[in-house]
Amino acid sequence: MNQPLAEALTHLRMGNQSFLITFYEEQRDHFARWARRQHQLEPAAAHELLRSVLVDFYDQVIDGRVTKLPPDLRNYLYGMAQEHIQAQKTTAELPKVEAGRRQQLLRVFTQLGTDCQQVLMYFYFRGYNFEKVAGKMGFANATVARLQKANCLRKLIELRARAIEEDGASAATV
Structure with missing residues (x-):
């Protein structure tokens, strides 16, 4: 990894992505031991x-959330991995009811179209503003992105309501 950091960015x-591929190949065994x-x-x-962290880091660079490479990239990426692990542990420790609700919401989310999934992911999980969502999705402007997000959210709520009704009906017949 003797490529200057600014050039790599x-x-x-x-x-x-050759910089990240090289990083993965060089750090894979050390990361596994860690x-x-x-x-x-x-x-x-x-x-x-490690692959997941590198993809997340690449997305951050492409989206402009990372404007310069950290001085110690390895520690930065290991910190990202630590955050991933903590997030998984937190999710694993959820009460059963909350975990079930999240699983149901995830099933309903997968029933949405790809565009709706992407709009909601950009807005809620990546924290993009409507202008950035519009740019990513190819919408004319931020207003179109806002309307699309509202429409997708409405669809998600309707699908979830139907799923709750279906679960209630199947529980009543048992």
Whole structure:
């Protein structure tokens, strides 16, 4: 990884992922040892986590959330991995009712069209404003993005209401 960091960032923004591929190849074994010591992860799970973190980092660079590479990229990415693991543990510790509600919402979410899923993901999970959502989705302006988000959210709520009714009806027949 002897490529200057500023040059690597420029290449990443242009879609050249060779910097991340090289990082993955060089750090994969070290990361697996770290993940095993710190979080008792098997090597295959650690490798998948590292790939996921690198994809998230790449998305952050492309979206403009990362404007300069951190001085110690390895520590930065390991910190991102730590956050992923903490998020998984938090989700795993949810009460049964809340976990069931989230699973139902996820099933309903997958019934939405791809465009609706993407609009909602950009707005709620990535925190994009309507102008950025419009740019990402190819909408004419922020108002169109706002209307699309509202329409998609309405569809999600309707699908969830139907799912609740269906679950209630199936529970009553048992």
